[in-house]
Amino acid sequence: MAFFSLGSSGRGRGKAGDGRKPPSYSAAGLLARGLTGEDWPRVWRDVPLQSSYDVIIIGGGVHGLATAYYLATNHGITNVAVLDKAYLGSGGSGRNTAIVRSNYLTPEGVAFYDRSLNLYNTMTEDLNINVMFSERGHLTLAHSDSALRTMHWRAEVNKLQDIDSSVIDPQQVAEIVPSLDISPDAHHPIMGALYHPPGGIIRHDAVVWGYARGADARGVEMHQKTEVLDILCTGGDGPDGKGPGGKVTGVRTNRGDISAPIVVNCTAGWASLISDMAGVRLPITTQPLQAAVTEPVKVFLPAVVVSGSLHVYVSQTDRGELVFGAAVDPFTNYNVRGSLEFTEGLAGHILELMPGVSKMRLLRQWAGLCDMTPDYSPVMGFTPVEGFLVDVGWGTYGFKAGPVSGEQMAEAIATQQTPKLIEAFKLSRFEAGTLVGEKGAAAVGH
Amino acid sequence: MLLVPCPNCGPRNASDLRHVGESTARPDPSTASPEEWRTYLYLRDNVADWNVETWYCTRGCRKYFKLERNTATNEFRNPPLPGTKVGGKA
Ligand SMILES: Cc1cc2nc3c(=O)[nH]c(=O)nc-3n(C[C@H](O)[C@H](O)[C@H](O)COP(=O)(O)OP(=O)(O)OC[C@H]3O[C@@H](n4cnc5c(N)ncnc54)[C@H](O)[C@@H]3O)c2cc1C
Ligand SMILES: [Zn+2]
Numbered sequence: 001m002a003f004f005s006l007g008s009s010g011r012g013r014g015k016a017g018d019g020r021k022p023p024s025y026s027a028a029g030l031l032a033r034g035l036t037g038e039d040w041p042r043v044w045r046d047v048p049l050q051s052s053y054d055v056i057i058i059g060g061g062v063h064g065l066a067t068a069y070y071l072a073t074n075h076g077i078t079n080v081a082v083l084d085k086a087y088l089g090s091g092g093s094g095r096n097t098a099i100v101r102s103n104y105l106t107p108e109g110v111a112f113y114d115r116s117l118n119l120y121n122t123m124t125e126d127l128n129i130n131v132m133f134s135e136r137g138h139l140t141l142a143h144s145d146s147a148l149r150t151m152h153w154r155a156e157v158n159k160l161q162d163i164d165s166s167v168i169d170p171q172q173v174a175e176i177v178p179s180l181d182i183s184p185d186a187h188h189p190i191m192g193a194l195y196h197p198p199g200g201i202i203r204h205d206a207v208v209w210g211y212a213r214g215a216d217a218r219g220v221e222m223h224q225k226t227e228v229l230d231i232l233c234t235g236g237d238g239p240d241g242k243g244p245g246g247k248v249t250g251v252r253t254n255r256g257d258i259s260a261p262i263v264v265n266c267t268a269g270w271a272s273l274i275s276d277m278a279g280v281r282l283p284i285t286t287q288p289l290q291a292a293v294t295e296p297v298k299v300f301l302p303a304v305v306v307s308g309s310l311h312v313y314v315s316q317t318d319r320g321e322l323v324f325g326a327a328v329d330p331f332t333n334y335n336v337r338g339s340l341e342f343t344e345g346l347a348g349h350i351l352e353l354m355p356g357v358s359k360m361r362l363l364r365q366w367a368g369l370c371d372m373t374p375d376y377s378p379v380m381g382f383t384p385v386e387g388f389l390v391d392v393g394w395g396t397y398g399f400k401a402g403p404v405s406g407e408q409m410a411e412a413i414a415t416q417q418t419p420k421l422i423e424a425f426k427l428s429r430f431e432a433g434t435l436v437g438e439k440g441a442a443a444v445g446h
Numbered sequence: 447m448l449l450v451p452c453p454n455c456g457p458r459n460a461s462d463l464r465h466v467g468e469s470t471a472r473p474d475p476s477t478a479s480p481e482e483w484r485t486y487l488y489l490r491d492n493v494a495d496w497n498v499e500t501w502y503c504t505r506g507c508r509k510y511f512k513l514e515r516n517t518a519t520n521e522f523r524n525p526p527l528p529g530t531k532v533g534g535k536a
Pocket of ligand 1: 058059060061062063064083084085086087088089090091092093094095096097098099100226227228229266267268269270274289290291325366367368369370391394395396397398399400401446
């Protein structure tokens with residue numbers, strides 16, 4: 001594991017932008033700094049903002065950073081700036097519950113998320129940072145006949161694409177997670193579950209920093225506290241040359257205007273506001289999603305457990321905290337304030353599943369903004385404004401999609417063509433009426 | 447979470463109502479093109495600002511009405527708007 005390798009001290013990395021892989025962190029480096037009190041080197045450079053780039057990416061979450069990383073790594077496009085109005089990972093990428101899986105419902109979704117899981121599998125080596133991917137298995141509980149039918153449906157779609165996914169009975173559920181109440185007289189009895197062994201959790205901060213560090217080493221610039229206030233366009237149908245038929249010329253920020261022929265919207269919860277600046281309307285509404293974490297206890301929960309009917313999911317971190325989540329808040333808004341309704345509902349539902357945790361105390365709750373689409377699938381690729389691309393509509397499930405989205409968006413930018421893997425997710429599907437209905441696999445289990 | 451000013455029941459917790467969403471103009475069924483229908487169905491302004499939206503009072507008076515809410519601050523302003531009853535979205 002990279003974290004324990006005694007090789008590099010995490011120092012002495014190549015000059016930023018020289019294209020070398022950044023070195024891994026090590027136990028020796030940690031010990032040395034513990035003894036000397038010496039500061040860690042900056043993880044990415046802080047350079048002056050230039051007046052033009054080949055590509056501007058708005059949003060420094062996993063999607064924006066992965067797109068930048070793959071543009072540089074796979075296509076040699078390095079004159080790229082990632083702009084974030086706050087700090088890297090300040091959006092959903094630093095707030096999610098870090099569940100990764102590929103057992104979706106549509107063939108398009110399954111193929112796409114499976115590619116992401118493959119990229120996650122080799123990420124620790126690829127980015128030289130320990131992303132602590134724990135492939136611990138993922139269980140989606142069924143509490144009714146109809147839920148069980150959907151699980152069978154999903155399992156069959158999954159198997160067709162070689163995804164390890166099957167329906168198991170309550171006894172098998174209890175063997176994997178003994179703390180679940182499987183008694184048939186429970187208010188919502190567990191009738192079975194969709195079991196997906198390759199699913200698991202990952203350290204989301206490391207993924208964000210890993211992509212940022214990797215992109216930086218290849219020459220990409222990251223600019224924090226740089227807010228995009230407007231997108232500059234010419235030739236479009238709308239006011240100021242925006243809108244369909246026009247093309248992008250750059251962005252206006254709180255630090256001045258920057259020109260670029262390609263601007264990519266990777267702003268998740270803020271996606272509509274950014275697209276509006278280019279005159280592009282999106283099928284998106286913004287809704288907060290809340291999560292909560294308990295005090296740490298001895299590790300007892302080996303898998304990720306999701307209950308769609310009870311609107312709750314739970315996993316246990318390596319440190320022993322239980323991490324909970326649910327469905328999105330029931331109305332659109334741009335606030336990230338937690339609510340008592342959420343914790344009340346959560347506690348009630350989790351106790352129905354695991355009566356044993358009744359004495360545990362919540363440590364903290366938080367929320368992040370989610371960009372919900374009508375079919376629970378993303379919106380990716382080109383728009384009616386030339387040079388303006390979107391990678392949005394990530395709802396409550398976009399963290400796991402970060403790597404594959406970055407890879408595919410980079411290919412779209414480099415080749416100016418929509419890659420096959422994201423063909424189904426283009427914006428024009430809403431005009432054509434060819435939606436990709438993923439609700440059955442994404443509404444509660446993110 | 448949020449107190450929604452129902453015109454009939456007074457302030458009620460948002461969990462007693464259903465947020466139908468941003469109010470959009472319904473095209474004329476006899477002349478609308480498929481594209482216009484889909485725009486109406488799917489595309490939203492999703493502003494972080496004052497917005498007119500439809501609510502349904504599920505656990506109270508069971509009426510639809512329109513309200514003005516600021517989606518950045520969650521404040522409501524003005525009484526419910528005239529002509530508030532909307533059809534077709536049960
Ligand atoms: C509580 C919670 C739990 C979740 N759980 C899971 C999960 O278990 N598994 C999963 O796969 N997904 C999960 N998600 C969803 C996932 O977190 C998101 O879909 C994903 O992180 C989106 O990443 P992103 O890079 O597209 O956007 P974000 O990480 O949200 O980044 C967008 C960035 O854009 C920046 N920005 C916005 N406006 C501007 C502007 N005008 N100028 C410059 N920058 C701007 C913001 O500051 C922000 O940093 C969860 C989300 C939440 C909130
Ligand atoms: Zn009422």
